[in-house]
Structure formats: structure tokens, C-alpha cells
Amino acid sequence: MTVKLFLIDEDAMYRMGVRAAAEQAYDVAVVGEGSDFGTDVRERLRSSGGTDVVLVGAPHSGTCSDLVRTIAGGAAPGGRAPRVLVVSSGAEEEAAVVAAVRAGAQGYVSRCISCEELFRAIQVVADGGAVFGPSVAARLGTYFSPPDGVPSRAAFPSLTDRELQILEYIARGWDNRRIARSLVLSEKTIKNHVTRLFRKLEVKDRTSAAMRARDAEAGLLSGCPAK
Helix, strand or coil: CCEEEEEECCCHHHHHHHHHHHHHHCCEEEEEEECCCCHHHHHHHHCCCCCCEEEEECCCCCCCHHHHHHHHCCCCCCCCCCEEEEEECCCCCHHHHHHHHHHCCCEEEECCCCHHHHHHHHHHHHCCCCEECHHHHHHHHHHHCCCCCCCCCCCCCCCCHHHHHHHHHHHCCCCHHHHHHHHCCCHHHHHHHHHHHHHHHCCCCHHHHHHHHHHHHHHHHHCCCCC
């Protein structure tokens, strides 16, 4: 299935390069582009015919979290919002990366990766996954390190013991198949647990659930309740 990609980046040459690569070698169709998220680009995104992924270039100054939040919350009636993959400029602080993920970005990769790696990341995000480039993950340090033990029941009183266990695995970056093998359960059973878990936590994806788990752990260590 062809992925419909929309490009938002300050660098016109970068946008041209991505478009050219998509046309030559990848099952990706660039349906629109712009240098920022002004009114004109907003309208083109809405009329692009069901964009699957928006590739957002992190600005050289400021953050892209507001842009990501607007895109992620912009689902058409009866449809779903485009998924967002951010391309790092290399100048962002760790807080800016985390803010973009909290705002709804499903991936964050370096601008220096190869075309093959970039389009593989686009496909992963389009398929509902999340992807973070090694350099981005390394810069975040311990923020993306596995949590210590099962999330506390005090932090998530509405979750069952099994859901708490699955939340820990999600925070570690495990997919449903790996969780199922570890717990000796079917993938369908795990999928049902994950669906209920997302509903209770009021999150839309695994990245947001992992963030909630880490926020709760940090809040308990500091004596502040998780939000």
C-alpha cells in the first residue's frame, strides 16, 4: 500500500530530495509540502486526500511540539489524524524531543540517516508503530531506559495486575508478539489487554502509554502525583 506523505520543513532542498527519492525508489507518494504550518499549508494538508504520515523537520530555533499537537489532533470526521515523524536538526535540547513525543509524534529520527532508513521509518510510523533513531535515543539518556519493575498500583489504581505487567513491557518497547511469548498468552489476548489499558489511561498509542508509566515513576520518586 502506498503511503501518502506530507512534508513540512524549512529547507526547500531537503523537501526536494525527499520527494525525488520517494518518486524513484519507494512506495511513498508525496501529496503536499510546505515550509511551516501556516494557513496555506494547513489547507493543503486538509485537502491532500487522507495523508498517512506528516514528516516534520524540527526548526533550527524553537520547538515543533505545537505543530505536532495540531497535526495529531486534526482528524477529519470519521477518519484518523495523520501520524507524525519528526526529523531532528541536531540542535534540539532533550526537553524539545520529549515535548514533541508528548504532543503526539510517533517517531523522531536524525536528519543524517540514509534514504533507506528514513523511508523504513516512514513505513513503520504509517503502519502504527513508533521509531526513534539511535542518536536521538542516545541523547535522551536514561529517559528511554527501562523502568525499574512493574509500575506501581498507587500510580494506576484502575489497572489490573496483568495490565500493570503489560504496561511495564510497553514502556520497555516490547511489541505484542514479544509480550505474548513472555507471558505465554496469545497475541489476541495481549491485544485485548492493550486496548483496555489504552482506554483506562486515556491514551492513543504505545508511546503515550510508555510516557505515562515513566511520568508516574518519576512522580512517585519525587513525591508528586502523576498527571
